[in-house]
Amino acid sequence: DKVNSYMWVYCSGQDSPVPNHPVPNIVLYDFHNSRAATCVVDYLNGYQGYLHVDGYQAYGKTQATLVGCWAHARRKFIEAKKLQGKHKAGKADVVLSLIQKLYGVESRIKDKSIDEKYTARQADSLPIINKLNTWLEENQRHLVGNSKLIEAANYLTNQWHKLIRYLDDGRLSIDNNRAERAVKPFVIGRKNWLFSQTTNGAHASATLYSIVETAKVNGLIPFDYVNACLDELCKPEPDIDSLLPWNVKK
Template sequence: MFKQYGIELSRQTMSDWVIKSAALFTPLVKRLKEELLKQPLLNADETTVNVVKSDKVNSYMWVYCSGADSPKPDSPIPNIVLYDYHTSRAAACVMDYLDGYQGYLHVDGYQAYEKTQASLVGCWAHARRKFIEAKKLQGKNKTGKADVVLSLIQKLYGIESRLKDKSADESYQTRQAQSKPILDKLKQWLEKHQPNLVGNSK
């Protein structure tokens, strides 16, 4: 954009702007993190990020955000999303960032999150993916155990889609009345069939 107006700016100059801006934003990020850690539910994930001229093979951006439901009533900030850059995927990264947090933490199955003090809650998309992988082994147009679980998960998805614009209280009541019986049925089914499955097979 600058070049279109005949302004020559080096990459170094623009990088310096970003670095200086980041320093100015530090108090705001600190304040946002204070509010984030007060929330009853957080979502977290980490992903690789390319870094120019980095000696490290992999760099990671860890992301933390307040839960999808309404924030804590006394929080002045409705939704918070913060990024934490590291040259590692070690558990220490998340342990340091969430030090002392004891609310619910919605994550995938990565073991690093188990080292935190939070109560972990799993991701249905990740769980569902495993049953889709198992379904593929059944062969085309064949049904089996995976279909039973996928059908129950689909019912849960349907309930959630109807709760999209509902309040946290209404969502809770609906989940207790409609989702919990499905989850109970799923738990019983899994406990019944799990002992008959082979070790690490899909």
């Protein structure tokens, strides 16, 4: 019988090394045979910080402060636009244009400090957010015909409190693409595991991928890093802290 299995991914920090960044770059995979809320609730037990997420309801059962993903919201309006027909403008285009402006702000401030990002978002992004909110108030109740547009508008409304949360803190991102990118190694390689039969093997894969991907986002060459770890671990009293990828001297 076919058994579903899931690889949960947790990320912190950035996609690449940032000098003096207070949060280490980590990519961590956690294997489960289930997508039940208990998986993330148990793993994040006691965590009350920010958590970037998509619209999956399980995250709402954690103690974390949830931050939504504008990339997911935009994707739904792109699907709605396809139903409008080629070269035909419509309501979806209005929303997509405003979302693109939000991303334009992020592009301009990507190298700014945390405080500068917060200030810029309040000055430049908040007015765009208000326009999107006005669009919802004026249009959502009257949408007919395009089921994808109705679905996209409903998603925007249901996720709104999470989607606008990134305005509150310059440390936050506009989307969850950090984790989306971290999922790709498994998406690319999953055909290789069609004949994997054991849970222990899946847990081992999760550990190995966590080590390799975390090394990569810290600017290390995985092969060299793993060799360095093995050499250090062979010592009678290995220095474990020195092996953490963000502590390794390049």
